[in-house]
Amino acid sequence: xxxxxxxxxxxxxxxxxxxxxxxxxxxxxxxxxxxxxxxxxxxxxxxxxxxxxxxxxxxxxxxxxxxxxxxxxxxxxxxxxxxxxxxxxxxxxxxxxxxxxxxxxxxxxxxxxxxxxxxxxxxxxxxxxxx
Amino acid sequence: xxxxxxxxxxxxxxxxxxxxxxxxxxxxxxxxxxxxxxxxxxxxxxxxxxxxxxxxxxxxxxxxxxxxxxxxxxxxxxxxxxxxxxxxxxxxxxxxxxxxxxxxxxxxxxxxxxxxxxxxxxxxxxxxxxxxxxxxxxxxxxxxxxxxxxxxxxxxxxxxxxxxxxxxxxxxxxxxxxxxxxxxxxxxxxxxx
Numbered sequence: 001x002x003x004x005x006x007x008x009x010x011x012x013x014x015x016x017x018x019x020x021x022x023x024x025x026x027x028x029x030x031x032x033x034x035x036x037x038x039x040x041x042x043x044x045x046x047x048x049x050x051x052x053x054x055x056x057x058x059x060x061x062x063x064x065x066x067x068x069x070x071x072x073x074x075x076x077x078x079x080x081x082x083x084x085x086x087x088x089x090x091x092x093x094x095x096x097x098x099x100x101x102x103x104x105x106x107x108x109x110x111x112x113x114x115x116x117x118x119x120x121x122x123x124x125x126x127x128x129x130x131x
Numbered sequence: 132x133x134x135x136x137x138x139x140x141x142x143x144x145x146x147x148x149x150x151x152x153x154x155x156x157x158x159x160x161x162x163x164x165x166x167x168x169x170x171x172x173x174x175x176x177x178x179x180x181x182x183x184x185x186x187x188x189x190x191x192x193x194x195x196x197x198x199x200x201x202x203x204x205x206x207x208x209x210x211x212x213x214x215x216x217x218x219x220x221x222x223x224x225x226x227x228x229x230x231x232x233x234x235x236x237x238x239x240x241x242x243x244x245x246x247x248x249x250x251x252x253x254x255x256x257x258x259x260x261x262x263x264x265x266x267x268x269x270x271x272x273x274x275x276x277x278x279x280x281x282x283x284x285x286x287x288x289x290x291x292x293x294x295x296x297x298x299x300x301x302x303x304x305x306x307x308x309x310x311x312x313x314x315x316x317x318x319x320x321x322x323x324x
Contacts, residue, residue, distance in 0.1 A: 028188040035183055039146040053321070061145030069144045079322045100149055105185060109144045114153065128153040131182050131251040
């Protein structure tokens with residue numbers, strides 16, 4: 001019994017630093033992305049994970065010095081993304097996109113998506129507030 | 132809350148800053164008289180803290196789950212007893228044991244839920260899952276009130292080792308169904324807007 005209690009306590013303490021964190025943060029951008037850091041990103045889609053609970057995709061962008069950076073972009077669940085118009089068909093590999101969103105708090109190449117526009121497509125608003 | 136300043140410029144990752152703020156489109160889907168109040172809630176200092184201090188949102192979500200455990204756990208045990216399980220425990224003594232914890236869970240979830248709501252008041256008020264959840268919370272409250280005022284009368288006749296009244300059984304089945312729906316709708320806020 002005592003062993004079980006210690007085990008539970010250890011899991012509870014370790015959970016925040018493990019992979020449990022993205023699930024706990026689920027459906028809020030605030031723990032992961034900085035609401036004060038709104039950015040625009042232009043690049044080419046390199047991969048799409050159209051899965052629940054959140055759709056993720058990667059975009060290769062070019063820096064001013066000509067290097068390429070791979071960004072990881074997070075958006076809503078498949079039902080809410082699809083309802084906003086962002087279906088899997090609108091996310092072709094190699095497609096050129098212009099995105100806005102909130103950058104990761106770490107300052108790295110990760111962003112929570114606000115708007116999505118495929119070249120020659122209409123601009124879709126997926127999330128209005130960073131909540 | 133201010134971001135920690137590193138003093139060094141951010142590395143060029145190919146993104147540019149934008150100042151645009153999108154208007155909350157949820158306002159157009161809501162009854163007009165509610166919009167000013169919801170806008171004020173959304174702009175409150177508490178809402179701003181929930182949106183911007185990175186650990187507050189997950190803390191509130193965690194509190195909301197713990198509160199739900201206390202709330203539904205207690206209600207479910209009481210409902211099972213009303214349905215005739217464990218007749219050796221009297222309904223009134225089980226109530227005395229369970230209800231203070233149910234009320235504590237309710238208080239935790241009222242506060243955590245109100246703060247989570249404030250952080251995105253307009254979108255949530257327009258969210259169909261959220262609207263149905265709030266309606267069913269009122270229904271659950273009415274069911275408990277009707278049980279206390281009507282079905283629980285004459286409780287001394289079926290408090291222990293007796294079959295509970297059919298009114299009590301009906302209230303218990305209804306309560307379980309409504310609470311399961313409330314939990315499901317709460318979870319669906321992120322998927323069915």
